[in-house]
Amino acid sequence: MANEVVDLGRRRFLTTTTAVVGGVGVVAAAVPFIKSWEPSARAKAAGAPVTQSLKKIEPGQQLIVAWRSLPVFIVNRTPPQLAALPKQDPRLVDPGSTGSSVDQQPKYAQNATRSIKPEWLVMIGICTHLGCVPDYVGEMKAEPFDPNWQGGYYCPCHHSRYDMAGRVYQGVPAPKNMEIPPYHFVDDTTVQIGVDPQGAA
Amino acid sequence: MANVFSTIGEWVNERAPGLMPVYRKHMTEYYAPKNFNLWYYFGSLALLVLANQIITGIFLTMNYDPSASGAFDSVQYIMRDVEWGWLIRYMHSTGASLFFVVIYLHMFRGILYGSYKKPRELVWLLGMLIFLVLMAEAFMGYVLPWGNMSFWGAKVIVSLFGTIPVIGKDLVEWIMGDFLPADATLNRFFALHVIALPLVLILLVVLHLAALHEVGSNNPDGVDIKHGAKGNRWDATKPADGIPFHPYYTVKDLVGVGLFLAIGAFIIFFQPTFGGWFLEHDNSIPANNLVTPAQIKPVWYFTAFYAIVRMIPSAFGTAVWGVLGMFGAIVLLFLLPWIDAGKVKSIRYRGTGFKVALTLFVLAFFGLVLIGTDSTAELIPMLFGSSVDVTSVENLFGRVMVLIYFGFFVFLWLYTHLGWEKTKPVPERVTTHD
Numbered sequence: 001m002a003n004e005v006v007d008l009g010r011r012r013f014l015t016t017t018t019a020v021v022g023g024v025g026v027v028a029a030a031v032p033f034i035k036s037w038e039p040s041a042r043a044k045a046a047g048a049p050v051t052q053s054l055k056k057i058e059p060g061q062q063l064i065v066a067w068r069s070l071p072v073f074i075v076n077r078t079p080p081q082l083a084a085l086p087k088q089d090p091r092l093v094d095p096g097s098t099g100s101s102v103d104q105q106p107k108y109a110q111n112a113t114r115s116i117k118p119e120w121l122v123m124i125g126i127c128t129h130l131g132c133v134p135d136y137v138g139e140m141k142a143e144p145f146d147p148n149w150q151g152g153y154y155c156p157c158h159h160s161r162y163d164m165a166g167r168v169y170q171g172v173p174a175p176k177n178m179e180i181p182p183y184h185f186v187d188d189t190t191v192q193i194g195v196d197p198q199g200a201a
Numbered sequence: 202m203a204n205v206f207s208t209i210g211e212w213v214n215e216r217a218p219g220l221m222p223v224y225r226k227h228m229t230e231y232y233a234p235k236n237f238n239l240w241y242y243f244g245s246l247a248l249l250v251l252a253n254q255i256i257t258g259i260f261l262t263m264n265y266d267p268s269a270s271g272a273f274d275s276v277q278y279i280m281r282d283v284e285w286g287w288l289i290r291y292m293h294s295t296g297a298s299l300f301f302v303v304i305y306l307h308m309f310r311g312i313l314y315g316s317y318k319k320p321r322e323l324v325w326l327l328g329m330l331i332f333l334v335l336m337a338e339a340f341m342g343y344v345l346p347w348g349n350m351s352f353w354g355a356k357v358i359v360s361l362f363g364t365i366p367v368i369g370k371d372l373v374e375w376i377m378g379d380f381l382p383a384d385a386t387l388n389r390f391f392a393l394h395v396i397a398l399p400l401v402l403i404l405l406v407v408l409h410l411a412a413l414h415e416v417g418s419n420n421p422d423g424v425d426i427k428h429g430a431k432g433n434r435w436d437a438t439k440p441a442d443g444i445p446f447h448p449y450y451t452v453k454d455l456v457g458v459g460l461f462l463a464i465g466a467f468i469i470f471f472q473p474t475f476g477g478w479f480l481e482h483d484n485s486i487p488a489n490n491l492v493t494p495a496q497i498k499p500v501w502y503f504t505a506f507y508a509i510v511r512m513i514p515s516a517f518g519t520a521v522w523g524v525l526g527m528f529g530a531i532v533l534l535f536l537l538p539w540i541d542a543g544k545v546k547s548i549r550y551r552g553t554g555f556k557v558a559l560t561l562f563v564l565a566f567f568g569l570v571l572i573g574t575d576s577t578a579e580l581i582p583m584l585f586g587s588s589v590d591v592t593s594v595e596n597l598f599g600r601v602m603v604l605i606y607f608g609f610f611v612f613l614w615l616y617t618h619l620g621w622e623k624t625k626p627v628p629e630r631v632t633t634h635d
Contacts, residue, residue: 100518130360175515
């Protein structure tokens with residue numbers, strides 16, 4: 001035995017195949033551990049549509065309801081707030097929601113007011129930068145962060161700003177307009193969030 | 202009694218003959234330069250805080266409940282009902298802030314005296330890895346009390362990964378284990394904070410020290426004592442300018458430990474939240490997934506890097522640039538040994554350009570801290586009147602600070618690689634009077 005010549009080729013082959021098989025085994029064994037970090041079946045199952053009456057929301061007021069644990073802003077926009085919207089276009093990143101924000105609303109809300117009915121804004125109140133809930137700053141007066149403020153949203157985290165249709169201003173960290181959820185009007189004063197209108201794509 | 206000790210000593214030595222040489226190599230026969238100054242206290246203080254965090258942390262886990270419904274209440278329970286719980290918790294939370302004070306000063310010392318330069322690149326890299334793991338460790342610990350700041354901190358920091366194109370959204374869900382921070386997130390952060398990251402941290406600290414003791418400590422003169430004159434009163438073959446780490450520096454470090462503990466005790470007993478800088482007011486409110494705190498910001502030690510995210514606007518429909526800037530700010534520190542090709546280690550003998558650049562770099566860092574803590578939102582109207590456009594002024598100021606921060610590395614690279622630096626002559630041996 002001691003005098004036998006070492007077969008280097010054979011040794012290299014065995015070392016390589018062992019390493020490859022072992023490597024595959026390690027990767028396969030890692031899969032369950034990595035998968036265990038994905039949202040569980042229970043987490044995925046949570047979240048049904050939410051129905052909300054609009055009767056008590058005064059003009060200029062915002063109501064926040066939870067849908068899938070996300071804050072949904074419902075705003076009764078006033079005529080001056082609506083009139084200010086087109087004037088903001090030059091200062092916005094994507095005023096028509098056709099560019100980077102094209103996926104941020106259902107087709108039926110891809111319009112000048114980003115809504116089904118102009119006065120009712122229904123929007124997921126999550127800043128598109130890093131996921132905070134922006135503050136509603138509805139009054140049209142000079143604010144510390146903008147002397148020509150025409151009403152909208154101001155994110156306290158990184159100072160992103162949006163107009164009264166959730167469209168993002170230029171020069172702020174957030175890249176896109178805020179998201180509009182699927183929703184429809186059950187009747188004149190009731191909205192249901194999480195379900196598209198009848199016949200909508 | 203002496204016989205008992207020597208008998209035990211012999212008994213151990215026969216069974217583990219390797220222990221005594223290790224002790225000698227790292228303590229009584231580790232010859233450290235004799236000219237260490239105040240800046241050299243922070244390494245041992247970092248070890249002290251690490252020990253404090255581990256011990257207080259172990260005791261906190263005994264009463265903490267890592268569930269979204271119970272976490273906040275269990276922290277209040279520790280603060281109010283557990284005997285001395287408030288002290289242990291404040292020692293842990295204040296310890297976290299002091300950890301970063303000490304680590305930042307320790308890192309700054311490295312830059313001052315060129316401790317990252319050849320042959321200590323590996324010591325620096327291991328140290329930077331410690332800093333990175335410490336940031337992750339601190340962030341996850343910050344989330345555990347499940348206050349409103351914790352919740353939103355978790356959401357925002359995890360969302361940083363969401364800016365990565367294509368995989369971002371799935372990656373965020375994978376990290377959180379849900380569609381927003383929830384039980385799954387809290388539980389895994391608890392596991393990582395309590396066992397996984399501390400193990401990594403301790404391993405890295407051991408490697409950091411092992412690598413350091415292999416090449417020997419740098420000193421305020423940046424002169425290598427290992428290759429200098431030989432022979433001292435303990436050993437004719439060891440560096441002439443070295444003194445044994447134990448007992449000389451162990452005893453000297455005790456002075457630093459005493460002063461540090463006095464300051465730490467003062468903060469823990471009289472200013473445990475440090476006016477909201479060490480523990481934030483909004484974290485006394487339970488987590489609420491529908492309401493973001495009025496001023497959301499990380500703890501002070503992250504604000505400089507965090508301000509960089511805010512100062513870099515989004516472009517081409519993605520916010521990834523600010524995140525890249527923030528990570529880049531840390532990556533550049535990793536690369537410092539290769540960015541700086543200066544021939545002289547210590548600031549004492551370096552050119553004026555380096556001194557000016559380093560001063561500006563420190564000022565930019567503090568400027569970014571001010572922006573990140575939202576202090577500028579109060580300062581700007583005070584300086585320029587209430588009608589001023591705060592955002593514009595803040596963005597201008599902040600972007601200049603970001604440029605200076607990154608400019609430091611660009612300048613240092615050009616300055617040393619193109620040979621613009623005019624250095625002073627370095628002494629043969631360390632300058633000390635004995």
